Amino acid sequence: MMMQAPTKLKKKLNRENYYSNEMDWKYMSATMFKNFIKCEADALNKLKHPPEQVDNKALLIGNYVHSYMESNKAYQEFVDDHHDFFFTQKGSKRADAVLGDKMIKKLEHDALFQYFYSSKNCEKEVILTGELFDAQWKARIDSLNVEKGYFCDIKTTRELHKRYWSGEKRTWVSFIEAYNYALQMGVYKRLLQHKYHKPFNCYIFAVDKTQDTELEAIQMPNEDMDEQMSFIEEHIKRVKEVIAGDVEPLRCERCAYCKSTRKLNRFITPAELILE
Secondary structure (H helix, E strand, O other), X not given: OOOXXXXXXXXXXXXXXXXXXXXXXXXXXXXXXXXXXXXXXXHHHHHHOOOOOOOOHHHHHHHHHHHHHHOHHHHHHHHXXXXXXXXXXXXXXXXXXXXXXXXXXXXXXXXXXXXXXXXXXXXXXXXXXXXXXXEEEEEEEEEEEOOOOEEEEEEEEOOOOOOEEEOOOOEEEOHHHHOOHHHHHHHHHHHHHHHHOOOOEEEEEEEEOOOOOOEEEEEOOHHHHHHHHHHHHHXXXXXXXXXXXXXXXXXXXXXXXXXXXXXXXXXXXXXXXOOO
């Protein structure tokens, strides 16, 4: 077990509890790891005091598309759970549902996407667990083809070719780099290879929310994923120590949590007001 949970865990990881706080105590995930790298104090606070679920527009549209691609049942359940967000009181679709439908149509009508994502050997929404670097990890893979050795991930984004400034790299990067999807895909790839003892390729199908609803097929470079696995290996011990309470979490002093809880302890110079 990766970390000591507040209570003894007996439940098995499944689709219903995958995103639960209980399972977050038991398993590390790519998202949680990235949150701790971003700000240890904020990530630990969210783990100890999970915030109430707040509907995020971008996330809901993404889940709208994902649920449709998973199955008719998953799509209907998701729409029923978020009916007021996607439909008016009169039953007509709101703009966000219309946008989601455009993105779905773009994917459905693309032969390359259908060939890789929905071939007869593909299994959808596969939950995977395993040990990496002395920690228990969980992953949820959009589409997996074990026989042909590849997995697919759908990403929805505002604009495919939008540039993001990376303070770390001191240059402009794509949304793939900005959200460090190489780390997420690297975890998936390593877990799969440990389980099936064979190599796997990663294919990302990215669809955006622009008026033309652009779609792109992206193969994640193995060297990028390997680099992120080395990064995890270097930092996972520290993350585990923070979660276990063995060391005090560091504060970034830039996120909402740090700003809301910060106490003055020194004077700064005017130049320090400029954050990189």
